[in-house]
Amino acid sequence: MSALSFGAGLTLRFPSPSPGKSDPEDVVTEEAGIRTSAGQTVRVTPLVQEEELVAQGAPVACLRDHPGMRFVAPMPGRVARIDLRPGRKLSQIVLFCEAGGDVLTHDAAGAESESGLRALMQKAGLWPWLRRRPFGGMPDSDERPAAIVVMAADTRPFAPDPRRALEGREEAFIRGLDALGVLTEGPVLVCSAPGPALLDRSLGKGRIREVECGPRHPQGLPGFRIHDLVPAKIETPVWDAHAEDVAALGELLSSGILPMRRLVSVAGAALREGRLVRTQPGADLRGLTNRFVMPGSHVVMSGSALDGHEAHWLAPRHRQVTVLPRAPARRTPHWLVSALTRSALPKPVIPTAALAQAFGAALPAAPFVRALSSGDSEAAIKLGLLSLLEEDVALADYVLGGEAQLAELLRGMLERIRTEFAA
Amino acid sequence: MMRGLWDRETVALMLLAAYLPLAALWVWFGGTDAVLRFGMAALVLVFWNLVFMLARAQPPSLAALVTALAIAMLAPEDLGAFRLALGISFGVVMGELVFGGWGRNVVNPATVALSFLGFGFPSFPWPDFVDPVAWAAIPTALIGIATGAMPAAVIAGALLVAVGATGIGLLPETALAAAGIVLVLLACDPVTSATTGLGRVLNGALYSGLVTLFAAGWTGAAPVQIAVAAALLTSLAAPVLDEAALALWVAKRRRRHGRN
Numbered sequence: 001m002s003a004l005s006f007g008a009g010l011t012l013r014f015p016s017p018s019p020g021k022s023d024p025e026d027v028v029t030e031e032a033g034i035r036t037s038a039g040q041t042v043r044v045t046p047l048v049q050e051e052e053l054v055a056q057g058a059p060v061a062c063l064r065d066h067p068g069m070r071f072v073a074p075m076p077g078r079v080a081r082i083d084l085r086p087g088r089k090l091s092q093i094v095l096f097c098e099a100g101g102d103v104l105t106h107d108a109a110g111a112e113s114e115s116g117l118r119a120l121m122q123k124a125g126l127w128p129w130l131r132r133r134p135f136g137g138m139p140d141s142d143e144r145p146a147a148i149v150v151m152a153a154d155t156r157p158f159a160p161d162p163r164r165a166l167e168g169r170e171e172a173f174i175r176g177l178d179a180l181g182v183l184t185e186g187p188v189l190v191c192s193a194p195g196p197a198l199l200d201r202s203l204g205k206g207r208i209r210e211v212e213c214g215p216r217h218p219q220g221l222p223g224f225r226i227h228d229l230v231p232a233k234i235e236t237p238v239w240d241a242h243a244e245d246v247a248a249l250g251e252l253l254s255s256g257i258l259p260m261r262r263l264v265s266v267a268g269a270a271l272r273e274g275r276l277v278r279t280q281p282g283a284d285l286r287g288l289t290n291r292f293v294m295p296g297s298h299v300v301m302s303g304s305a306l307d308g309h310e311a312h313w314l315a316p317r318h319r320q321v322t323v324l325p326r327a328p329a330r331r332t333p334h335w336l337v338s339a340l341t342r343s344a345l346p347k348p349v350i351p352t353a354a355l356a357q358a359f360g361a362a363l364p365a366a367p368f369v370r371a372l373s374s375g376d377s378e379a380a381i382k383l384g385l386l387s388l389l390e391e392d393v394a395l396a397d398y399v400l401g402g403e404a405q406l407a408e409l410l411r412g413m414l415e416r417i418r419t420e421f422a423a
Numbered sequence: 424m425m426r427g428l429w430d431r432e433t434v435a436l437m438l439l440a441a442y443l444p445l446a447a448l449w450v451w452f453g454g455t456d457a458v459l460r461f462g463m464a465a466l467v468l469v470f471w472n473l474v475f476m477l478a479r480a481q482p483p484s485l486a487a488l489v490t491a492l493a494i495a496m497l498a499p500e501d502l503g504a505f506r507l508a509l510g511i512s513f514g515v516v517m518g519e520l521v522f523g524g525w526g527r528n529v530v531n532p533a534t535v536a537l538s539f540l541g542f543g544f545p546s547f548p549w550p551d552f553v554d555p556v557a558w559a560a561i562p563t564a565l566i567g568i569a570t571g572a573m574p575a576a577v578i579a580g581a582l583l584v585a586v587g588a589t590g591i592g593l594l595p596e597t598a599l600a601a602a603g604i605v606l607v608l609l610a611c612d613p614v615t616s617a618t619t620g621l622g623r624v625l626n627g628a629l630y631s632g633l634v635t636l637f638a639a640g641w642t643g644a645a646p647v648q649i650a651v652a653a654a655l656l657t658s659l660a661a662p663v664l665d666e667a668a669l670a671l672w673v674a675k676r677r678r679r680h681g682r683n
Contacts, residue, residue, distance in 0.1 A: 231680050324425070339480060340480050341482040347431050348523070348524070348525070348614075349526065350431055350526055350614060351574075351613050351618045352429060353575070354427075354428075354429040364618065364620075367669055383673075384676075398425060398426065399427040399428075401428060401429060403430050403431075
């Protein structure tokens with residue numbers, strides 16, 4: 001199967017106006033929301049009051065069971081609303097932008113040691129930009145990963161090119177990589193799209209090195225790279241981070257300020273023109289799209305057309321905004337028709353070449369899908385379930401016409417495995 | 424939000440498109456008789472699909488037409504309506520519908536029906552194919568592979584062994600035409616053939632190997648009978664081949680990563 005994986009994956013063509021060739025525009029939206037990634041819940045203690053003025057990078061909330069882990073303001077502003085769900089679970093903290101506010105500078109002095117670096121990353125609000133596998137979500141404060149995979153490639157449709165985000169920040173990127181090398185004893189792997197090398201040589205005594213990944217989706221997803229290079233297991237978690245965030249870590253270490261700009265592409269069929277902007281994490285999606293949307297009902301999503309979700313604020317790790325025309329509400333079918341046809345869901349999946357390519361020919365797709373839909377977690381783990389998250393099966397879900405519900409099945413199985421192993 | 428194409432019915436449509444050249448030539452040379460057999464098979468299949476939709480809420484599939492074509496083309500001749508209906512009913516109910524419909528079956532319903540008819544009524548002659556119909560298996564396979572609906576590796580494995588066996592004179596040319604048609608109609612079914620890369624190659628190779636074996640040692644058997652028996656045994660072996668291929672894949676990964 002590995003011999004056939006050359007050129008594996010699919011080339012997806014969705015309609016969208018092109019973003020043009022101009023340089024990315026700096027946009028700070030008037031509002032921003034601090035939120036968690038979809039499906040993640042964290043219990044927080046707010047550190048500010050509503051109406052309070054905060055500097056950029058100032059903590060606005062911390063984890064309840066780990067006060068050192070902070071969520072920070074992505075821009076200088078005024079706290080507008082703090083919404084917590086029952087159990088002090090973070091729903092959203094909304095900030096209004098106040099131009100000309102302060103920027104908080106951290107003391108990066110103690111960051112040579114591992115504990116100092118962890119404390120700095122958690123204090124500066126960079127920790128939520130990391131993600132662990134298996135199970136997803138941000139890593140525990142003291143977890144040591146078996147490897148860290150840094151994604152300098154992204155094959156999602158309309159994803160901004162991480163190389164562009166790294167332009168002029170090469171030194172900071174290298175510094176960030178060195179710092180990540182402190183957090184793990186295993187390798188730090190930089191996955192890059194075909195092109196000039198990002199690292200001249202391997203760093204950190206060969207532990208930090210570059211690997212190339214293919215140009216087609218889903219080859220540039222961290223899940224498949226981890227599956228291929230360093231499979232995650234329950235006792236050996238693997239982290240992944242975006243290259244731009246690693247460069248931000250490098251800048252945090254040199255200047256004490258965590259840069260709050262990320263390269264975000266705005267695309268989709270309901271736009272008049274595509275955009276490439278540098279904006280803050282948690283940016284207001286309406287603020288980014290307002291003047292560029294075609295008239296008519298539309299859906300604004302954080303993330304790509306495949307794995308995104310309708311949202312108000314840009315999710316912590318997302319670098320894409322997709323605007324699609326809202327599909328007209330379907331007429332509910334006659335109850336007899338529903339009773340006769342919709343009860344046998346999810347529909348069976350026929351193994352075709354399309355399915356194999358939707359998994360990048362990286363794993364036996366049909367047995368994996370069968371294991372998922374029959375709830376056979378043992379077989380699924382053998383085939384590499386623990387390295388994957390919902391976003392990795394989003395392409396397969398799309399290709400199969402949305403009836404296989406692989407993302408839900410995968411999440412359900414991961415949760416079941418987590419509770420089994422926690423017990 | 425956005426949806427791709429490759430749900431179950433699209434695959435069934437692609438399979439139907441692939442079988443068009445084969446079906447067209449078969450009808451061209453078979454005439455009204457062929458159309459009647461196909462209509463009869465389709466009618467029985469539609470009936471049972473309706474029964475299962477009403478009784479168990481299983482949505483029917485267009486793949487029933489593929490099954491109908493395979494049965495109409497390969498079933499023994501002059502059976503009469505009752506025996507044919509009996510065989511098809513057994514095949515489609517026990518082979519497919521009780522498992523939950525197309526996509527959840529473990530054996531191809533057409534293979535089961537044909538084996539049932541072959542074993543049950545051994546005195547009826549198996550059909551013969553004129554050369555153009557047999558050649559039509561090639562465009563069928565090509566369309567199937569190009570759309571991704573048919574497993575290319577099964578055909579590759581089958582061809583590899585068939586070419587080898589013909590080369591050393593084990594596989595007589597008389598069996599080739601029927602073996603080719605049965606290969607695309609029954610052995611290449613994406614649901615019941617093996618699903619892993621290596622498993623598929625083995626699956627195709629096993630099919631050709633069994634055809635060769637039966638052609639050499641089964642005296643008095645018609646070419647279609649040989650091919651159908653080979654297809655039945657191959658589809659029964661497919662899960663084992665898959666299991667072996669998966670075990671190999673897992674072992675390879677464990678050696679490479681020291682973990683799964």
